[in-house]
Amino acid sequence: MAKEYSSQQLSFSVSNTMLLFHLSLTCSSQNDENGISVDDVSDFDDGFVFDIDPCLLVNCDKLDIGEMIGEGSYSIVYKGWYESRPVAIKMILPQRTKDATPECKAKFQREVKLLSGIDHRNVVKFIGATVKPSMMIITELLEGGSLQKNLKSIYPTAFSLEQCLNYALDISQAMEYLHANGIIHRDLKPGNLLLTEDKINVKVADFGTAREDICDEMTCEAGTYRYMAPELFSKDPLPKGAKKSYDRKADVYSFAIVMWSLIKNQTPFKERKDFMAAYAMANNMRPSVDGFPKDILPLLQSCWDDDPKLRPEFTEIVETLKRILQNLYSTKNISEHGDIKEVDSKIHEEESAKTLSTTSLESSKKNENIPKLENETIKPNDGTHGKSQSQSHNGILPALVQRKPKKKNKINRLFSCFRCCFAS
Template sequence: MEQLPSELVPLSMLQHGSSQQELFNLSLDNIRRALFGFKNDDAGDGSDAGDSHGNGNDEVGDDVVEIDESLLIDSSEVWVGRMIGEGRHSFVYEGLYDSKSVAVKIIRPYGESMTYQDYKERFKREVMLLSRATHQNIVKFVGASVQPLMMIVTELMRDGNLQKHLSSIRPQVLDLKLSIGFALDIAGAMEYLHANNIIHRDLKPSNLLLTEDKKHLKLADFGLAREEVTAEMTGEMGTYRWMAPELYSIEPCPRGTRRHYDHKADVFSFSLILWELLTNETPFHGRTTILAAYDACRNIRPSLESIPQEIVPLLESCWAQDPRLRPEFTEVTGFLLGVLDKLASKAEAEAAAEAEAEEEAEAEAKAEAELAKEAAEDKGPEDNEQVMIVAKPKEGHKRKKSSFLPSVRGCFYYACTCKAAK
């Protein structure tokens, strides 16, 4: 491994990646100091970040997040490069660990929006849930670290997220089969999570990452995921535009108030993503995120005008106002597979009809050719002579003497001589 540079990298360089080589040679300790101004001998548990955000560090002390040791990795072996993502709660960098490309998610220091205890529990919960989620459509967990920074390392998905991909091809719409394939990937991941009593709560296009061939999706970001242990949970929630109405109240709700919701909140979010896959339009386009959530509470939904008729019933059931009327993801998967089967049968029928039409056209052309051949063979000598046409000389045009005339005269003289001799 190359020697670490002694110079600190400013935050602007980390954010904009002006020197990828320097960034790639950064250790997490350098990032820690560059991002938050920590010193080498800091505790590394977020306490100093509390001071910078006005929370103080009296309540923190030497408290450290407790994570199962089997899930921890040595942060000194993690190297980072350019920033590839940024959210409310974290920065994400491209990096290397154990000679493999990885994504390094560094958790932001906690601020006034939550207590340090909530901050720790959130990180601990994300590590625990992601490490348990082993499914082909969920990003693979590599490891976590609590010092010098809270970070989560996962497999690297180089081809970006669904939101950016759809935006890059707009106004073009995805192929219908590909859209349904993406929807099946999402449904498969969610079916797995719900079977393990995990609610994602932040299902949206930016949390769905594309595989290298851009034919499949993997679910990421378990920062808001929760275990479904009770019928009432805190109102901490995901992004308004894709959020289920039961997670959002039109009336102001005191902090910490518990709401009635369950895993069906994820089904509602899925319905808006499916609609987006089919139309390549943003749900509630032109509305702010808050107004979009307000519309959802009033049972206003995106237009179904351009949606294939066979998929309309699924959307209507998935975004039902009453969560109890929404299907389970097992039912969603079955419905989508049925649509794919119908599309395949329709394509086969169309292909068969086209092949049959081509065969009929070939047979007809062959029959016409045979008839023409038979007609040509049936013509007699007289028919053949009638076919010969002698062009009439133009007026005033002197006809050339034919080379065969002397022969004709000779034959005529010979014939006359023979007749006289008789």
């Protein structure tokens, strides 16, 4: 967990670190001139030889260390510059490589190899590393700060549900990628999740405890107690040399606690100390879900299931979050644009009424000329238009029908008169 420092403490710490760093470089240069390198000294001390690809190592002369931005039990993180580019510099403790144990060097080497092989938009980008005079890992600098810091800054309020779900999706996509490449993180928590400068996206960071997914080599109690899966925590002491057997599903449990903390903006089991919080979870206790969004609750509860085999894979989690977000967007759009749709509907109805009125008027005018068109056929229509026509024709058709027979009778009488004249 990162600690807060006053400006005076920060200045003192940074100046001490810079002094030590430059002194180490000076000593390194003097040793090189005498034919003695830091690597030689380190190898002489404990026999450990770094096995890191030289193309991953950067030139210390191009590296400038600035203010401290974070601290842990394993390392200190500084803001810095590499070739005039802002970077984050993770300096492994102890600060001088020759003072580190072989176990510490092996852990650093493993982190460099794992992080350098990762390429995903939701994982912090590796830039390079140094092994002398200090073991350092250089990554991209994320100006948005940690998720933990951002949550603390807005407490007691929380991020919107939409933003929380987007962050959760970013995290789950990163974890899906890591698991697909045989890597488990083992320390997923808000302090190891960094936001971009615009606060839109989140990236997974700190691979100090990450390991390849090999069950028989997993040791117990790796990570942070409050976010640790129950299978990693031992309620009873293990025999000497015994190891816990667990797999990537431990990350799924940690993700569930992170998602709960993110949405609620609360610390899980805040009233308990770290160790007792882990003990409670090992006894199948979970943080309260009162007021938790119902649509997300099934996902949360499946992810923190006591049985690792019943927890979903991150592939399933990604798809579930996408579906929930899609439903949320749909509901939001309906809510925001509902009034607009009502107005559009009314406008459409008014326009239809005007069109119908105009059409009826035109039809009525045409119907006035029907007597002049004796051969026109009129078809019945059940609609309003048809009714208008029917009403216009009611007073016209009977007259036509009655006049036609009278004309025929007059003609017949005229022909009869002609016949009589010719006959006489």
